[in-house]
Structures are given as C-alpha cells and as structure tokens.
Amino acid sequence: xxxxxxxxxxxxxxxxxxxxxxxxxxxxxxxxxxxxxxxxxxxxxxxxxxxxxxxxxxxxxxxxxxxxxxxxxxxxxxxxxxxxxxxxxxxxxxxxxxxxxxxxxxxxxxxxxxxxxxxxxxxxxxxxxxxxxxxxxxxxxxxxxxxxxxxxxxxxxxxxxxxxxxxxxxxxxxxxxxxxxxxxxxxxxxxxxxxxxxxxxxxxxxxxxxxxxxxxxxxxxxxxxxxxxxxxxxxxxxxxxxxxxxxxxxxxxxxxxxxxxxxxxxxxxxxxxxxxxxxxxxxxxxxxxxxxxxxxxxxxxxxxxxxxxxxxxxxxxxxxxxxxxxxxxxxxxxxxxxxxxxxxxxxxxxxxxxxxxxxxxxxxxxxxxxxxxxxxxxxxxxxxxxxxxxxxxxxxxxxxxxxxxxxxxxxxxxxxxxxxxxxxxxxxxxxxxxxxxxxxxxxxxxxxxxxxxxxxxxxxxxxxxx
Amino acid sequence: xxxxxxxxxxxxxxxxxxxxxxxxxxxxxxxxxxxxxxxxxxxxxxxxxxxxxxxxxxxxxxxxxxxxxxxxxxxxxxxxxxxxxxxxxxxxxxxxxxxxxxxxxxxxxxxxxxxxxxxxxxxxxxxxxxxxxxxxxxxxxxxxxxxx
Numbered sequence: 001x002x003x004x005x006x007x008x009x010x011x012x013x014x015x016x017x018x019x020x021x022x023x024x025x026x027x028x029x030x031x032x033x034x035x036x037x038x039x040x041x042x043x044x045x046x047x048x049x050x051x052x053x054x055x056x057x058x059x060x061x062x063x064x065x066x067x068x069x070x071x072x073x074x075x076x077x078x079x080x081x082x083x084x085x086x087x088x089x090x091x092x093x094x095x096x097x098x099x100x101x102x103x104x105x106x107x108x109x110x111x112x113x114x115x116x117x118x119x120x121x122x123x124x125x126x127x128x129x130x131x132x133x134x135x136x137x138x139x140x141x142x143x144x145x146x147x148x149x150x151x152x153x154x155x156x157x158x159x160x161x162x163x164x165x166x167x168x169x170x171x172x173x174x175x176x177x178x179x180x181x182x183x184x185x186x187x188x189x190x191x192x193x194x195x196x197x198x199x200x201x202x203x204x205x206x207x208x209x210x211x212x213x214x215x216x217x218x219x220x221x222x223x224x225x226x227x228x229x230x231x232x233x234x235x236x237x238x239x240x241x242x243x244x245x246x247x248x249x250x251x252x253x254x255x256x257x258x259x260x261x262x263x264x265x266x267x268x269x270x271x272x273x274x275x276x277x278x279x280x281x282x283x284x285x286x287x288x289x290x291x292x293x294x295x296x297x298x299x300x301x302x303x304x305x306x307x308x309x310x311x312x313x314x315x316x317x318x319x320x321x322x323x324x325x326x327x328x329x330x331x332x333x334x335x336x337x338x339x340x341x342x343x344x345x346x347x348x349x350x351x352x353x354x355x356x357x358x359x360x361x362x363x364x365x366x367x368x369x370x371x372x373x374x375x376x377x378x379x380x381x382x383x384x385x386x387x388x389x390x391x392x393x394x395x396x397x398x399x400x401x402x403x404x405x406x407x408x409x410x411x412x413x414x415x416x417x418x419x420x421x422x423x424x425x426x427x428x429x430x431x432x433x434x435x436x437x438x439x440x441x442x443x444x445x446x447x448x449x450x451x452x453x454x455x456x457x458x459x460x461x462x463x464x465x466x
Numbered sequence: 467x468x469x470x471x472x473x474x475x476x477x478x479x480x481x482x483x484x485x486x487x488x489x490x491x492x493x494x495x496x497x498x499x500x501x502x503x504x505x506x507x508x509x510x511x512x513x514x515x516x517x518x519x520x521x522x523x524x525x526x527x528x529x530x531x532x533x534x535x536x537x538x539x540x541x542x543x544x545x546x547x548x549x550x551x552x553x554x555x556x557x558x559x560x561x562x563x564x565x566x567x568x569x570x571x572x573x574x575x576x577x578x579x580x581x582x583x584x585x586x587x588x589x590x591x592x593x594x595x596x597x598x599x600x601x602x603x604x605x606x607x608x609x610x611x612x613x614x
Contacts, residue, residue: 175535179550182534200482202589203513203529207482290510290528292535294549309533310551313567379565392565448551 035252048257049236051250055343056241057260061136064264065129070228071268072122076160077221079115087167089213091206094169095286102283113276119161120466121272123301126157134332134426135355137419138242140342144333146234149227151329156224158301163216165299166209174287175296177212178204183298183305186314203289243343282464294446294458300466304433307440310448311373312396313389320397325429332426336418351423354416358407358424362431365403370439373399374450404428484587495525495582498603506539506557512586514573515539515546517557522600525573525584526559532566546570558595569594575601 014020029035039050055061086105088097101108130150133139139147166177181204185195200207235241243249284293298306308317341347346355378391407424414420442462445451453462493512501507501518508515509525513536517524526546530537535550545562546555553564560569571589575582592599 178534182532196482197480201484289513290508290536292549296535296550306533309565313565314533380563388567447549 029254032252035254038254045254045258047232047236048253049240050253052240052253052257053243053245053249054251055243055245055249057251057256061243061345062132062241063128064260065125065132067261067264068268069122069125069129070232071265072118072125072272073224073228075118075268075272076115076122079111079118080217080221082111083115084217089167089209091169091209091287094167094209095283098168098283102280109280110276113279113281114272116281117275117279118272119164120300121268123157123161126154130154130329131430135423136242136345137336137342137347139333139336140242140339141333141337143234143238143242143342146231146238147333148330149231149234151326153224153227153231155326156220156227160216160220160224161301162299163212163220166204166212167216168283169209169287170282170284171287171291171293172282172284174204174289175292176298177208179296179306180298180302181208183302183309183314183318187319188315191319241343245343282466295444295448295460297440297444300437300441303440303444304437306448307370307436307444308400310444311370311377312400313392316393316397316400321400325433328425328429332422336422338417338419341419346423347419351420354411354420354423355427358427359431361407362403362428363435365406366432366435367439369399369403370436403432491585491587492576493584493586495584498577498580498582501582506541508539509584512573512584514584514586516582516584519558519600521597522602523575523577523582524558524600525575526555527571527573527589529571529589530566531561531568531570532564537570560595568592572599577601577603 025041026034026037029038036050039045039048083101086097086101086108088094098112102112103109133147133150162177162180166173181195181199184198185191187194196202198208198211199205200211297303305318305322308321311317341351346352373396378395379388382391404425407428408421411420411424416424439450442453443450445456445460445462446458451457456462493509495509495512495516496507501516501523503518503520506515506517508528512525513528515526515528517526528536528538528546530548530550530553532548532551532553535548537546537548537553537555539545540547544557546557546559548554548564548566551565553566554562555566555570556562558569559572561567569592571591573590574585574588576585577583
C-alpha cells in the first residue's frame with residue numbers, strides 16, 4: 001500500500017501486515033479503479049452503486065429523509081435491544097421494571113429516552129419522506145412498486161410505534177391503546193376478530209401485553225427489515241433517486257455518499273441525544289382499568305382520528321377515513337403513469353401554484369369545519385329527529401367528502417392533468433391530517449372539549465405524555 | 467390451494483383464549499342485602515356496576531360503548547358519565563347523551579343463597595334495555611340471565 005505522507009513505523013507495521021491486508025484488501029480509494037472496487041468488495045458499501053447522479057445528492061432535493069428514517073430505525077433496534085435486558089412484559093411487572101431501569105440502571109433513563117424520541121422521529125421522518133417522494137413525482141414508472149413497498153413500511157412503522165406504546169403499562173399507555181383498539185372494533189365484519197386477535201381477548205389485559213410485545217420486538221421489526229431491504233434494493237434497480245437527468249451528471253459514489261451518510265448519522269445522533277438528555281420519556285401512574293384519565297388521548301399519530309371522532313360515527317371517521325387514505329396512497333402511481341415530471345419538486349410552476357392554493361384552502365377549511373361542527377353539532381341538535389346514521393354518518397361524512405373534493409371541482413375549470421389532480425388531492429389529505437392531529441393534540445383538554453393550549457383547565461398540559 | 471388451509475391453521479393457533487380463572491368467571495359481588503333497591507354499586511374487580519331496581523338486578527359493564535373508556539356512575543346526576551367524549555347512560559345503561567352508539571353491555575348474574583355472582587368475562591351486547599335483562603330476586607338458585 002502506497003502512502004504519500006510520512007508515517008510512523010507503528011502505523012506501517014500494522015497496515016502492511018498480512019493480517020491487516022487480509023481484512024482490507026485494497027488501499028485507500030483515491031483513483032477510479034479503487035473507488036469502483038471499494039463499492040463491490042465492501043459489505044457495507046456494496047449496497048451503493050459505483051456512480052450516482054450528482055443531482056440526487058443535493059440536500060434540498062431529498063433532504064436525506066429516507067436515510068434518516070433508516071438511521072432512526074437502526075437506533076431503535078439498538079436501544080430496543082438494550083431495553084430488553086431490563087423490561088418485563090407482564091402487567092404486574094412491566095411498570096416497575098421501567099421504574100427500576102430509570103432509577104437504578106446507569107444510563108437506563110437515557111436509553112429509554114433515546115428509544116422514545118427516536119420512535120417519534122421515525123414516524124415523522126417516514127411521513128415527510130413519503131411527502132417528498134410524492135411531491136417530486138418519484139413514484140412514477142418504473143418506481144410504482146417501490147412506492148407501494150414504502151406505504152407498507154409506513155403502516156409497519158405505525159404498528160411498531162403503537163405496539164410499543166402499550167409496554168410501559170402506565171395510565172397513558174393503557175388507555176391510549178384501549179381507545180385505539182376500540183377504533184378498530186367498529187370496522188364491519190373484520191373489526192371484532194381483528195381487535196380480539198390483537199388484544200388476545202375483548203379487553204386490554206395480560207394477553208394484550210404479550211401479543212403487543214411479540215409484535216413489537218420480533219414480528220414487526222423482521223417485517224420492516226425485509227421490506228426495507230427490498231425497498232433499498234429497488235432504489236438501485238430503478239436507477240437511483242428519481243432526478244431530471246442530463247449528460248455528465250454521474251460522479252463516483254465514494255467518498256461523497258459515505259460522507260453524507262456519516263454526516264446524517266452524526267446529525268441524527270446529536271439531535272436525539274440532545275433530546276434524550278433534555279427531556280425524559282413520560283411515565284404516568286401505573287395502569288388502573290377502573291380509572292380513565294381526563295382527557296384520554298390516543299398516541300399523537302392517531303389523535304387526528306380521535307379528533308375526527310368528535311364529529312362523526314366511528315365507522316366513518318375511524319374506519320372510512322384511514323381506509324380511504326391508505327387506498328388513495330396505494331393507487332397514486334397507477335393513476336399517474338406519465339413518466340415526465342419525475343424528479344422535480346411540484347413538477348412545474350403550475351404544480352407549485354396548485355399545491356400552494358390547495359394548502360391554503362385546506363388550512364382555512366379544516367378549522368372552519370371544526371368550529372361549525374362544535375358550535376352546531378348535528379348529533380345533539382338533531383337527536384331523535386332524524387336517524388342516527390344521518391346525523392352521525394351522512395352529514396359529517398358528506399361535509400368531509402365535499403371539503404376533499406372541492407379543490408378538484410375548482411381545478412376542473414383549468415384543464416388539469418392527472419398529476420395536477422393528484423397534487424391537489426394529496427395536499428388536501430396531507431394538510432388536513434396535520435391540522436386534525438394538531439387540534440386533537442394541542443386544543444383538546446379535559447372532557448375532550450376545545451380550549452386554547454395555554455389555557456387548559458385542571459392543570460392539564462397538552463404535551464405531557466407525548 | 468395451500469394458502470387457505472395454512473391461513474386457517476395460523477388463525478386457529480393465534481385465536482385468543484378467554485381467561486378461565488374462577489374469580490373472573492364467577493365474581494362474588496356481595497350479599498343481596500348489600501345492594502339496596504335504587505342503588506348503583508361499583509364492583510371494581512369486575513369492572514362493572516351492579517344496579518338494583520324494584521324488579522331485579524342488572525350488572526352493567528363499565529366499558530363505554532363508544533371507545534372503551536371507563537364510564538363512572540355519578541350519584542348526584544344519577545347517570546353514568548364517560549370522561550372521554552361525554553357519553554351519558556341512565557341507571558339501566560341506555561344512552562341519554564354523547565356519541566355512544568349503543569347501551570352499556572350487561573353481564574350474567576347468578577344468585578345463590580342470597581349471594582350475588584357476576585360472570586364478568588361474558589358481556590352481552592344489546593340494542594336497548596329490556597325488562598327480561600333483569601335478574602329477578604325471586605329466583606334463588608337459578609339465574610334468569612339477560613337475553614342477547
């Protein structure tokens with residue numbers, strides 16, 4: 001191995017030894033041949049192509065969101081494995097095992113905090129990644145299949161977070177999962193069997209804790225690992241990130257890609273460690289099946305659904321809405337099969353305008369609808385006068401549907417392409433989901449009534465228990 | 467051809483088995499004389515309430531039929547109230563306000579030698595209160611449990 005700088009004999013002794021050269025077969029890659037070899041002969045790097053399009057490396061294109069999601073997943077696996085040395089998965093022992101971890105185990109509180117904040121970060125970044133891929137049109141052919149795999153990964157991520165949420169077995173966990181699992185019960189035909197399978201019975205109990213534990217530490221992580229491998233492999237098979245291509249775009253992946261990934265790992269590590277040092281993961285009072293806290297909220301990514309449930313029947317709001325979002329996401333790449341426009345944010349200036357106007361419209365429409373429904377609730381005002389399914393199903397469901405379709409109706413006058421329509425629809429769903437979630441998280445207090453977040457009664461703080 | 471039987475085997479393997487502990491299945495709520503006519507008493511061990519009317523006993527599961535929170539009996543307001551989304555039920559479990567879609571579930575009661583037992587793990591759903599759901603005091607050794 002040639003070294004162009006003065007080196008100590010100790011350094012030379014090690015790096016020229018037979019042992020070293022049997023591990024590291026090629027020199028530091030500083031020429032095209034070696035930069036190619038490092039990708040093909042290194043276990044970690046062989047996941048990468050030898051050359052990448054320089055446009056796919058731009059921070060403002062992808063923001064590295066996919067990589068960040070993967071990094072958080074790895075952190076969750078590592079911190080999760082550490083937690084498994086101390087956590088006991090039965091109702092009698094779970095809570096105290098976490099108390100012990102937090103108070104008697106060196107760095108126990110830190111590991112738990114890391115795990116909690118990493119799990120929230122993973123859900124957020126996965127959703128942002130989905131939005132990035134959509135808005136840059138990176139689902140277009142030939143990437144349809146990978147989009148579908150991505151949506152499934154999101155579902156698994158939410159499942160991992162939800163199953164993990166129960167494990168502390170405190171008041172927060174017990175009732176959040178009770179509310180969440182009762183949303184499922186309202187699905188026709190399959191609702192009750194699915195709920196009973198998840199809970200191991202008809203109530204949240206010891207069987208639920210065990211099933212959630214198994215799902216959380218084994219079934220879902222294995223599923224995520226398999227799908228994630230498929231997902232990353234497909235990115236390479238599909239030719240890397242979707243970008244607008246020109247000649248001369250390609251550069252050697254090594255060392256740029258490795259450095260970017262290293263920087264992202266360091267960045268995520270710093271952010272998460274900072275959060276873990278600054279804020280403790282919540283641990284409420286031990287679970288009491290006879291006392292429901294007031295308010296009793298689902299985990300933050302389901303609290304938007306809980307907000308919707310204030311305005312309509314569970315069948316519409318807790319089953320119909322999530323199912324519609326899920327199905328809509330799945331069909332996006334099969335509705336928009338045009339290849340042009342992939343790799344560019346919002347596709348065109350017109351696409352930018354459509355997204356912006358739809359976002360503003362939704363930001364106005366959602367608070368107005370919530371205010372109207374709260375001031376003039378159909379269910380209470382019309383109780384006994386019209387059937388329940390009209391007051392709780394048809395009216396709220398119809399209002400939601402109208403809100404979602406209105407941008408499409410307006411767009412119809414402007415000769416929209418399929419991509420234009422999808423931009424509008426996705427933006428409505430995305431902004432509306434965010435707003436319903438924010439309202440449910442920050443503006444609902446005791447009795448699940450609306451309050452200003454800084455004026456909550458009974459000493460309730462909306463972000464405690466996040 | 468292969469998937470369906472395999473799926474069925476997997477489903478059978480994973481199907482939950484309700485707890486069979488003696489206390490859960492036949493919870494001793496107390497003596498008949500503990501429950502005055504017109505009273506609604508919380509039975510924490512069974513996560514239910516025992517209501518006694520002139521015509522008999524009714525064991526009501528405390529789980530709110532909206533999203534599963536624990537409804538609480540308010541003695542002053544003489545109604546069950548659920549803190550989660552404001553559902554309210556009368557002493558017989560019928561919905562009188564809020565988003566709950568159906569009345570509180572009832573649980574089978576057995577009375578033996580003036581001792582009251584509740585089968586806390588066998589809830590029965592109903593569309594509305596029916597007098598047949600009451601367990602009559604006159605039946606000593608038998609239970610006339612609620613019709614589903």
